[in-house]
Amino acid sequence: MGEQWGFYFDADSCMGCNACSIACKNRHDTDTGHVDWRRVETVSEGEFPDYEETNVSLSCMHCEDAPCEEVCPTGAIEKRESDGIVTIDQDKCIGCGYCGWACPYGAPQYGDDGLMQKCNLCLDKGAGAGAGAPSKNEQQEEGTALEPACVDECVGDALDAGPVGELLDKASQEAAERFEQNRTNVIIESSGERSLTGMQGVKQAAEDS
């Protein structure tokens, strides 16, 4: 089993400029408008003057137990052993939309062709690319690995990508602990009182219901 790849996101450094989502669109030539492999959401709390906003850059979390993979009827979605990246084989996708419902993060997107497409951690360029691509670990060894466009264009260095082990080295203890509790392959840094906890929040809310 190869080293798992993932994202690192520092909410304190994100200014919500959307450079990441635009860079992603440009690299993968995705449909304009409704297809966003990466998007920036803004969460707010309180009222002026006690008001706080947190920007959150979201894409596929490449979950450890990817719910999209579990419900996909054709096995088109694969959690790769070689690098932990969740890919979609559009040649096997029937465009049923079941993965869109299953994903807690809204990562699966549907283009004009009705087929699912989403972040592949820039395994390759182009819409729907990534399935069958060589392992990101191999690409890195060969020096052919693309730095994800979102990371490349991030103005405030809020985003990073790489083997999870390396990302954890730069993460704070709190972020590392949060990651260990919720293995989504995204390490979320936030020193504010309000911290997006990803799967934890989802799980908690689901349990509450």
Added chain:
Amino acid sequence: MSDAATASEFVWIARGHWEIFIATYLFLGGLSGGAYLTSVVSSELFRPRAEGPAEIFACEETSRWGAVIGVVAIAVGGVALLSHLGAPLRALTFPVLFSNFGSWLVIGTWFIVLFALFVTLEAFWLLFGERHTDFEGLSYFPRRIVVWIDERLPLPDGWSVVAMLDWIADLIRPTGRARLGVHAVGSVTATGVIVYTAMLLTDISVVPLWNRQYLPVIFLMSGASTGISAALLGTVASGGGLSRTNHLFCLADDGLIAVETVTLVGLLGVLASGGPAATQSRELLLSGAYFPHFVVGVLVLGLVVPFLLSMTMTTLARFTDIEETPLGASAFTGGFAAKYFLVLAGGFLLRYVILFGAVKQPLGVP
């Protein structure tokens, strides 16, 4: 689809991956399974006990309507399902392509395939064969269509498609225990189709409205209820509105409606104490955008009114002779038709609000 996503303290997740075609499919899938079950119950339980030509006619019409409606509903539902897919033709290669047997979409597909086989055979046996050559009743309309085509086909003298179908139907028709076995297995697949339409949704753990404990019961009750209503609406149209068969099915339907209503109220109670998405769904249904569809359409017109209408007619039929009068007979026939129509409309709206009232758990910020 973000009418619920107005609160800013959470990251609300987009929904709306399924549109009205899927609501239609979920409705027709349940109705189809229920109509087949109605057909089997009428054939196996009511027909052997039926006395008199009118009662036998009502039983047989109910059986035939149930099977024919079952075929039409699963066929139309299948087309609705395929039409929403991004690659519908690719989906038709499901025997090879659908490899994830842990997905309810795959389990459901096989239930549908098996059920479609059983319900089509049932309709075939009830429409064709030696004893159906002197047919009467509206439910024979598929046979009439085949006869009409047969008369216009340029076949050699002595050739007849209808005669051939009659011969094949009698050749493969099961009798005695074999027939009971076919009905039993067919009923399992029919129930599977009804329940799967709920399991498909409840497998999505991030939508609290799609509750695993409540939704399968609600859909099972609604599927059986709409199946009875569709089949018996046919029987009423055929002139069997005042038959004992219709009365008994109508009462059975009332029981299903009662259980469905109680379970729906239970689901609303669970949603009240759920997380933010559960609360959003509940508000959407009870006071928000889907109030007319849910409260007026599903609860009042689809459940309460049909139940009260049926109870009123049953009481009047039991304790008065009003059903015997010409005016009373017309009123009862119209009343039954109205009840079944309302149940069908409510059943569709139920699927609609369950789909469109679904809200995904937002990303939490503690």
